[in-house]
Amino acid sequence: xxKSARKKPCSCLGILASGSGSNMGAIxxxxxxxxxxxxxxxxxxxxxEAMVRERAAKLxxxxxxxxxxxxxxxxxxxxxxxxxxxKYQVELVIMAGWMRVVTQVLIEAFGxxxxxxxxxxxxxxxxxHAIQQALDYGVKIAGCTVHIVSLEVDSGKxxxxxxxxxxxxxxxxxxxQRIQVQEHIIYPKAIASFIRHIDPNI
Ligand code: GRF
Numbered sequence: 632x633x634k635s636a637r638k639k640p641c642s643c644l645g646i647l648a649s650g651s652g653s654n655m656g657a658i659x660x661x662x663x664x665x666x667x668x669x670x671x672x673x674x675x676x677x678x679x680e681a682m683v684r685e686r687a688a689k690l691x692x693x694x695x696x697x698x699x700x701x702x703x704x705x706x707x708x709x710x711x712x713x714x715x716x717x718k719y720q721v722e723l724v725i726m727a728g729w730m731r732v733v734t735q736v737l738i739e740a741f742g743x744x745x746x747x748x749x750x751x752x753x754x755x756x757x758x759x760h761a762i763q764q765a766l767d768y769g770v771k772i773a774g775c776t777v778h779i780v781s782l783e784v785d786s787g788k789x790x791x792x793x794x795x796x797x798x799x800x801x802x803x804x805x806x807x808q809r810i811q812v813q814e815h816i817i818y819p820k821a822i823a824s825f826i827r828h829i830d831p832n833i
Contacts, residue, residue, distance in 0.1 A: 651682040655683055656686055657815035671692050677699045693719065699731055722744065758785060793816065
């Protein structure tokens with residue numbers, strides 16, 4: 632079959648986001664600049680106030696609210712997410728500021744095809760408030776990591792990292808802004824190379 636006629640495995644993305652959606656925006660921009668050969672099928676958000684909804688809607692991307700408060704367990708939340716991802720034919724799940732811990736249910740459904748970005752140089756500073764953790768520790772180099780999601784939080788295989796120097800007067804906000812600049816570069820790049828790795832002929 633001709634390469635161009637073949638459906639690219641893993642290029643149908645489903646984004647899970649809880650916040651402002653700047654990473655979602657960077658991924659969408661990389662797709663429209665043809666740096667990333669993929670398509671965002673749906674953005675799922677769990678917080679009705681999340682800015683990501685508006686950002687995605689402006690780009691014409693379908694959005695679905697799945698509010699974790701409506702589910703009695705993390706597993707039930709994941710089942711609802713899986714149903715929506717299936718409805719939109721998602722092949723690769725992209726967690727972009729998704730503030731919920733995933734369960735075995737989601738991992739069994741997608742295997743290694745769930746990626747996350749975390750604002751630290753893993754394995755340092757896992758979990759919440761990673762940037763504040765780094766400042767409190769007094770590290771001189773911070774950064775961000777794209778990794779495959781596993782059951783243990785912020786612990787799966789590392790795909791891409793970028794380092795950011797910590798400046799003398801940095802606050803969590805100022806450091807986060809510089810880390811996010813790097814996130815917006817490495818996340819689309821990591822997704823592109825992940826998709827190529829799944830099918831090296833792409
Ligand atoms: C990012 O900084 C990411 O590292 C963390 O959550 C933040 C999401 O930001 N997991 P945004 O919603 O993509 O702007």
